[in-house]
Amino acid sequence: MMMNKNLVMNKDYLVPLLRKLAKTHRLVAPVRNEYGDTLFTIITDLDRTEIDLDHQPQASLKPYFFPQTDTLCRYVIDCDPATGAMDYSFHVQLPQNRPTVYVGVRSCDMFAVMYTDMVFLHEHERDVYYKQRRDNAIFITIACNTPFDNCFCNATRSGPFLESGFDLQLTDLGDRWFVETGRARGAGLTEDWACFFRPADEADKRAQFQAELEARGRFKQLVHVDLASKLLAEDKVPESIFRDLSSRCQDCGGCAFICPTCTCFNITDQPRDEAGGERVRSWDACTFSGFTAMAGGHNSVDVETGRIRRRFLHKLQYDVDRHGRPSCVGCGRCVGMCFGGVDMIRFISMISEAGENGAEAGE
Amino acid sequence: MMHKNDLRRFLQADDGYVPPLVADRNVYLPRRARVRQVVRENSLVRTLELVFEDQIHSSDFTYLPGQFMMLSLPHCGEAPISFSSSPTRPGGFSLSIRKAGKLTTAAQELRPGDMVGVRGPYGRPFPMADLRGRNLVFVAGGIGMAPLRSAILYCLDKGDEYGHITVLYGSKTPGEFCFMPDLTAWRQDERLTCLLTVDEGDDDWQGRVGLVTGLLDEVEMDGGRDRALVCGPGVMIRFVLERLAALGFQEDNMITTLERHMKCGVGICGHCHFENKMVCTDGPVFTRSELPDLRKL
Ligand SMILES: Cc1cc2nc3c(=O)[nH]c(=O)nc-3n(C[C@H](O)[C@H](O)[C@H](O)COP(=O)(O)OP(=O)(O)OC[C@H]3O[C@@H](n4cnc5c(N)ncnc54)[C@H](O)[C@@H]3O)c2cc1C
Ligand code: SF4
Ligand code: FES
Numbered sequence: 004m005m006m007n008k009n010l011v012m013n014k015d016y017l018v019p020l021l022r023k024l025a026k027t028h029r030l031v032a033p034v035r036n037e038y039g040d041t042l043f044t045i046i047t048d049l050d051r052t053e054i055d056l057d058h059q060p061q062a063s064l065k066p067y068f069f070p071q072t073d074t075l076c077r078y079v080i081d082c083d084p085a086t087g088a089m090d091y092s093f094h095v096q097l098p099q100n101r102p103t104v105y106v107g108v109r110s111c112d113m114f115a116v117m118y119t120d121m122v123f124l125h126e127h128e129r130d131v132y133y134k135q136r137r138d139n140a141i142f143i144t145i146a147c148n149t150p151f152d153n154c155f156c157n158a159t160r161s162g163p164f165l166e167s168g169f170d171l172q173l174t175d176l177g178d179r180w181f182v183e184t185g186r187a188r189g190a191g192l193t194e195d196w197a198c199f200f201r202p203a204d205e206a207d208k209r210a211q212f213q214a215e216l217e218a219r220g221r222f223k224q225l226v227h228v229d230l231a232s233k234l235l236a237e238d239k240v241p242e243s244i245f246r247d248l249s250s251r252c253q254d255c256g257g258c259a260f261i262c263p264t265c266t267c268f269n270i271t272d273q274p275r276d277e278a279g280g281e282r283v284r285s286w287d288a289c290t291f292s293g294f295t296a297m298a299g300g301h302n303s304v305d306v307e308t309g310r311i312r313r314r315f316l317h318k319l320q321y322d323v324d325r326h327g328r329p330s331c332v333g334c335g336r337c338v339g340m341c342f343g344g345v346d347m348i349r350f351i352s353m354i355s356e357a358g359e360n361g362a363e364a365g366e
Numbered sequence: 367m368m369h370k371n372d373l374r375r376f377l378q379a380d381d382g383y384v385p386p387l388v389a390d391r392n393v394y395l396p397r398r399a400r401v402r403q404v405v406r407e408n409s410l411v412r413t414l415e416l417v418f419e420d421q422i423h424s425s426d427f428t429y430l431p432g433q434f435m436m437l438s439l440p441h442c443g444e445a446p447i448s449f450s451s452s453p454t455r456p457g458g459f460s461l462s463i464r465k466a467g468k469l470t471t472a473a474q475e476l477r478p479g480d481m482v483g484v485r486g487p488y489g490r491p492f493p494m495a496d497l498r499g500r501n502l503v504f505v506a507g508g509i510g511m512a513p514l515r516s517a518i519l520y521c522l523d524k525g526d527e528y529g530h531i532t533v534l535y536g537s538k539t540p541g542e543f544c545f546m547p548d549l550t551a552w553r554q555d556e557r558l559t560c561l562l563t564v565d566e567g568d569d570d571w572q573g574r575v576g577l578v579t580g581l582l583d584e585v586e587m588d589g590g591r592d593r594a595l596v597c598g599p600g601v602m603i604r605f606v607l608e609r610l611a612a613l614g615f616q617e618d619n620m621i622t623t624l625e626r627h628m629k630c631g632v633g634i635c636g637h638c639h640f641e642n643k644m645v646c647t648d649g650p651v652f653t654r655s656e657l658p659d660l661r662k663l
Pocket of ligand 3 (some may be wrong): 625
């Protein structure tokens, strides 16, 4: 394994570095728009765009690799005039593979990309649509010195600082960036543009260490993620919690759509005319009442009492069994999203409280 | 705390290396297959015999009983359908489709020569190798006979490799049995015991009337050694498994299939979840011991 390098970059050098990278790469970074929303945005003109590294982007990078709707193929229907037989064919146009630098990605979102890589590229059949978009990506992440209000990545062990996964990780040291190289592309980049960097000295390393320590002490949320996983594994979660939260779910799918690690999708045909149409994949949510409905009305999930079960169990129990850690990355987005209060923090506090009170499992 | 190791297990992509794709392999892209023959099983079920258009693909296509294909029809999307044919009879495969909704209704209109899309085979098959040397009891309800027919034909074609075969098949009415020519042949074959029952008889029906669970008491079985394969509607599976357990069948010796809403067939889309499993890749075939709570079928 390659040694990670520690470097330092002057605060003013970031934009010049990006300007260089933009010659060969598309640039995506958080930008605050006129409505005051910070969103990952494709930057076409660096000089007239202000990158916002102070706010958490409202959406994650998910749509860049797994867009909300994606055409899988076109289909064409024809009729053989001689025999009257129906012909039916499929035509694929894969998404463009565009080398992209993602800048200002926070630890949770970087971690989420590693999780979706596993889902789409490693654990199952490889998904070429995801791969096309994901190939040739460079991630310049930013460690969180000050976690945001709903953040709990300390509890999911996916931040606020990362040890790997990024190409470059930047830590804000006031007047300068502390720069760590992670994946090979990041190290290559610091060699190609060595003029922007200098080796970190002992004072820089101490300052970085200090920033990381202080960041860990700044979380406002105390969320018992590991305890939640344990209680779920031991089947010590009262049914009433699932019932209560399920009854408050409004079927909007917002939590799944905003979540950087929710990857469920639907595939549907969208007819254009008699002669064909498109097969489209689109985001789906396991909380939707029709998610598991089958022909004839049978549904393996009781929507009234259990629709939110899958989302929490998948992230906190099944993925822990499978991969040794939860697949919630603690970004807190679902907390801000759900107006019914059916979010990860709420769920974990409810079950840990019930666990403390020694509530009986089951009914 | 093994933080770093955890991380490494989780991050298989840690070095940024993505293995190259096998040329033009796209799991979501159906292959074209032509309808060679259509068999009308009854008023609700048609069996389609399909052959791949692409000869090369056709020659290295293999599957096992219990697996399924995702079938595409124009404007209808896709539906998972089990093989009802046996891979021991190459040169094409059959899907038997019961009219249930949009796609399965459109499938009833297909005629020989028409083109469809298929991708697969998907799913964990029946454990045909482990079943060798065993007496086998097949219990089917309705369209559940389709995947079991695949397994029964497979065993028959393998000659002595399998023990005695018992087929118990229940249907709502006498008109709703599928695969009549097979049933007739099986009833005359001494390697098999084949019993049929209906929920409701008619004037011509002289056979049994009653639930398929009743047939279990009519045949001789050894729950410790024999293997049972059960396929049908959820409630039927539940009652049959309970009855088999009462007759001494061990949990590992009872095998069934689960039905779920499916979209991708390859374990990614999430639709077919069942507890910590995905039915499309971890199933659809399961042993009783893998299904703790039968009320959730
Ligand atoms: C592993 C497996 C094997 C199957 N084998 C057979 C078979 O051999 N013969 C047969 O007749 N039927 C089989 N089925 C059931 C068949 O897939 C459904 O009847 C079919 O999907 C219904 O689609 P539809 O468009 O006609 O119904 P609609 O209700 O119009 O479908 C609406 C949507 O829901 C989804 N959907 C609805 N019901 C099901 C369902 N039961 N399973 C999965 N997705 C569903 C479809 O993807 C579709 O997009 C099998 C199901 C599974 C899971
Ligand atoms: S479950 Fe909520 S907090 Fe966890 S990763 Fe998804 S959106 Fe973020
Ligand atoms: S059908 Fe998509 S995960 Fe099983």
